[in-house]
Amino acid sequence: METLRYFSRQVVEEALTMSEAIELMKDAFRSLSSGEAVVPLRVNLPQPEQNAQTLFMPVYLPSTEAVGLKMVTIFRDNPIQNLPLIHGLMLIMDGTNGQPLALLDAEYLTALRTGAASGLxxxxxxxxxxxxxxxxxxxxxxxxxxxxxxxxxxxxxxxxxxxxxxxxxxxxxxxxxxxxxxxxxxxxxxxxxxxxxxxxxxxxxxxxxxxxxxxxxxxxxxxxxxxxxxxxxxxxxxxxxxxxxxxxxxxxxxxxxxxxxxxxxxxxxxxxxxxxxxxxxxxxxxxxxxxxxxxxxxxxNAAQDLAVASYLVRKAQKLNLGVVLG
Ligand SMILES: NC(=O)c1ccc[n+]([C@@H]2O[C@H](COP(=O)([O-])OP(=O)(O)OC[C@H]3O[C@@H](n4cnc5c(N)ncnc54)[C@H](O)[C@@H]3O)[C@@H](O)[C@H]2O)c1
CATH class of the missing domain: 3.40.50.720 (NAD(P)-binding Rossmann-like Domain)
Incomplete structure (x- = not known):
């Protein structure tokens, strides 16, 4: 049985530099355009009464041996109440046997990989x-x-x-x-x-x-x-x-x-x-x-998220980062 870890925003922020994330974006975009990555169009769940929507973003990247799903909420009235516009969580499973590997806070993960894509x-x-x-x-x-x-x-x-x-x-x-x-x-x-x-x-x-x-x-x-x-x-x-x-x-x-x-x-x-x-x-x-x-x-694109998240999981296994959930 593999270890299931939780990564808070702070762990995601401290464990990766922008330069590392930019390098990871090369893999993400390469596998997307070569047809290797499996990234269906995301599901967009609207909540018009809350001026909000939730995106469900599934992805499989063979090169990372991982399968992921990011769920991001976008509540457009949040900034008026000093809350972040975007909250998110990402779930990572082992792509070779399906076992759960990690749950990550995806608020900073999203911002990091978006900045890294623009850097690239x-x-x-x-x-x-x-x-x-x-x-x-x-x-x-x-x-x-x-x-x-x-x-x-x-x-x-x-x-x-x-x-x-x-x-x-x-x-x-x-x-x-x-x-x-x-x-x-x-x-x-x-x-x-x-x-x-x-x-x-x-x-x-x-x-x-x-x-x-x-x-x-x-x-x-x-x-x-x-x-x-x-x-x-x-x-x-x-x-x-x-x-x-x-x-x-x-x-x-x-x-x-x-x-x-x-x-x-x-x-x-x-x-x-x-x-x-x-x-x-x-x-x-x-x-x-x-x-x-x-x-x-x-x-x-979810390939960006999985490239960063799976790298973090591999790093965590070596350096014992995050909280072990089971
Ligand atoms: N492309 C991607 O991968 C990606 C990833 C994450 C978020 N986003 C999108 O990026 C946008 C920003 O997200 P965020 O988390 O920074 O939101 P945020 O609420 O933290 O910031 C939005 C900013 O836009 C400013 N703004 C709005 N209208 C403006 C205008 N006309 N001129 C100048 N500034 C203006 C606001 O004042 C605020 O500073 C959102 O639409 C979000 O959905 C895209």
Whole structure:
């Protein structure tokens, strides 16, 4: 009988670095695009009366010898009550004999792997000399977006575009102390023209910036919108950029940033240049010129969660991390 462990948020946070998570994303996206990973489209359970939905995300990754299921709740009124928007738990079973291995808090796990995916995408798609990052949003995902990008490029400045001035100022102080780089709140939309890399990590349903304020050669990680009727990136930007997604089928079903420009005739499904895993595999190239605009649109994939969680389980077996439940 194998040991069943529980990993709290604190254990997940302390046991893994962003750089380790970025390495794990290479495996996750490679196995997704090679067809090895088994990741059906997630089940989305709506609770309109609570302005909420719950996602059930099953996954089998043969390379990790593990099967997983992540359950994430998204309660959109939570931030008003100072509660996290997202809570989650992930269950891991042994992929060779089906025995239960671990239960993990998935709130930070989700933020970590989402930031790590943007870190990987930035490494493959942003200009090598990129030094200014702009981030939209000041919540849980925005924090790990900044950490993911800072792990792969030498940043000189981070510009923060928030909705709430006090929260943006507090975010700047926290991130400046964590990363030791200059982090400033932006006061005008046109300041975006300074950015070499942009991360959108908001709950907005409409574009959070204007296409005219993009710098030539900018790379954008769009992680916030995950419903087919919500978008953060202008249609014009999607039309003129090289678009890379986490998984084509999921992007075409769930990413308003992709679905809405298609409905508007600005873009076609075939215009998606690549999945991130195809660039990792080398079957598609990354950035082709210093002037092109690149976009990584992610809706989030359970392969990312299982890659990180199963690594944590293996590490825990060696270092005796987490709490043994039985
Ligand atoms: N792609 C993925 O893998 C993935 C993973 C996790 C979460 N998400 C999504 O990312 C989004 C953010 O999640 P979170 O956990 O950080 O939520 P959060 O509530 O902690 O933060 C949301 C932030 O968006 C800001 N915001 C809303 N509208 C804005 C606008 N127009 N301009 C600037 N800022 C704006 C809010 O002020 C807040 O700072 C959610 O939609 C979530 O579902 C995506």
């Amino acid at each position: 995408a930035t490494d493959l798609l942003a200009r090598k000399d990129a030094s200014v990052l702009a981030v939209f949003g000041t919540g849980a995902q925005a924090r790990t977006q900044v950490k993911g990008v800072a792990a792969v490029r030498s940043l000189e400045k981070v510009l923060v575009f928030g909705k709430n001035t006090a929260k943006a100022e507090a975010f700047c102080i926290e991130m400046q102390n964590t990363l030791g780089i200059n982090v400033e709140a932006a006061s005008q939309p046109k300041q975006l023209l300074e950015a070499d890399i942009i991360c959108t990590a908001t709950t907005s349903n409409v574009p959070v910036f204007e296409h005219q304020y993009l710098k030539k050669g900018v790379h954008i990680n769009g992680v916030g919108s995950y419903r087919s009727d919500a978008r953060e990136i202008p249609g014009l930007t999607m039309q003129s950029a090289k678009i890379v997604v986490d998984q084509r089928s999921a992007a075409l079903a769930e990413a308003g940033d992709v679905v809405l420009p298609i409905q508007e005739g600005l873009f076609e499904a075939d215009s998606i240049f690549a999945e991130l895993g195809e660039i990792v595999l080398g079957t598609k190239p990354g950035r082709a010129s210093s002037g092109e605009i690149t976009v990584f649109k992610s809706v989030g």
